[in-house]
Amino acid sequence: MSMLNKKEELCRYVGSQARDEQRAALPGVIDRIIHTLDDPECFAHIGNEPIHFSTSVRDMIEKLRNILFPGYFSNEKMDSVNQTYHMGREITRLYDILSRQIIHVLRHDCLRFDRVCSKCERRGNEAAFTVIEQIPILRKKLAADVRAAYDGDPAAKSHDEIIFSYPGLYAITVHRIAKILHQLDIPQLPRIMSELAHSLTGIDIHPGATIGERFVIDHGTGVVIGETSVIGENVRIYQNVTIGALSLPRGAGEKLRWTKRHPTIEDDVIIYSGATVLGGDTVIGARSVVGGNVWLTRSIPVDTKIFIEEPRLIIKKTNKGDGL
Structure with missing residues (x-):
């Protein structure tokens, strides 16, 4: 038998031995896992439909x-x-x-x-x-x-x-x-x-959200629309738009579970990519435009355009082969 074959046989023997040892130890691990089924801090679905x-x-x-x-x-x-x-x-x-x-x-x-x-x-x-x-x-x-x-x-x-x-x-x-x-x-x-x-x-749309006709999500990746959102007709939103809730204090889940926590978007609104609109009292008025990367937690009136001020760009001419 060649050295290569001997090495292969040894590898299989050692691997099989390790597998048998680990399998022999499984009952103890299984007992510990089963013991956690009675732990009220964990979740299990036992004996139900x-x-x-x-x-x-x-x-x-x-x-x-x-x-x-x-x-x-x-x-x-x-x-x-x-x-x-x-x-x-x-x-x-x-x-x-x-x-x-x-x-x-x-x-x-x-x-x-x-x-x-x-x-x-x-x-x-x-x-x-x-x-x-x-x-x-x-x-x-x-x-x-x-x-x-x-x-x-x-x-x-x-x-x-x-x-x-x-x-x-x-x-x-x-x-x-x-x-x-x-x-x-x-x-x-x-x-x-x-x-x-x-x-x-x-695209994450909660089934509770109310959405009017002629609704368009362009591209779509990263879009979030919360449960109590109300969206009118002929609304268009782009990728990475969040129509969500303001952060809640600890323990507020049950208290606020049935309240309106997400914005209202009226008819003919456009919301560009990366915009975040939050809060149950926030209303985006009809025919308004929300620019990219805007962060809104208050209402804007009808026929309004809201944008972030253009950032100051640094434009630098480089020599061939230079890095950034």
């Missing part, structure tokens, strides 16, 4: 997009011959998936928090039907969002490009669905939907 998996929520969102934008995301050709069959099948499947998901989260909270029966089966079926009943209205709202994005973006070559590829439209689509569930007081599911959109797009 299982928490749903994000993959099923993602599938549900894709089903909704298939119906909101028929023919765009389907693997099958859709035409005048099969559209009634195709839409009927997709909507029926969506109803089954959505109602099961809603029933699941309702039952989960009922059992976990030992609540009075919430009639989860009936409520889940009714909520799913309400969402599907709203699809014609949602389609019109999303069509207005698409047109607004196209009208204001010379880089967009078609409406199809926006529907297929713009992260802002994806985030708005998910938000408009999640908002309906939030208004129906469905727990957990709206927030899970919004966080899935957040993970895919970098």
Whole structure:
């Protein structure tokens, strides 16, 4: 046997020995981990309805997009011959998936928090039907969002490009669905939907936010829109914009949980990249423009432009090969 083979055999033997020793020590570690399940300072989900998996929520969102934008995301050709069959099948499947998901989260909270029966089966079926009943209205709202994005973006070559590829439209689509569930007081599911959109797009819109028609998020990465934000119609915001709450003192969470903590943005406002607008009493008046990197914690009136003073630039001519 060559020296190389001997070295390889020795390596495998030593590695196997170390693995066996560590595996033998695992029961003790397992006992210590299990012991922490009774620690009230930690969190565990034992003996309750299982928490749903994000993959099923993602599938549900894709089903909704298939119906909101028929023919765009389907693997099958859709035409005048099969559209009634195709839409009927997709909507029926969506109803089954959505109602099961809603029933699941309702039952989960009922059992976990030992609540009075919430009639989860009936409520889940009714909520799913309400969402599907709203699809014609949602389609019109999303069509207005698409047109607004196209009208204001010379880089967009078609409406199809926006529907297929713009992260802002994806985030708005998910938000408009999640908002309906939030208004129906469905727990957990709206927030899970919004966080899935957040993970895919970098755009964080709380399902409680109220957003008018023809809303555009251009580029989108880093956008945050808080729960009690109210945004009017024909509003456009750019990347890294925060519409958020002022910092809260320790222990204020429960006291302020149901109060308006986020700004109101009136119709026809533009907010450029990096701007931060904070506070529940802050109102950005209609047709105003908030410049890039502006920090606002107070209201501005209608028809106002607010910008940061241009910084003083140092322009220095360098010789070839010099550094900064």
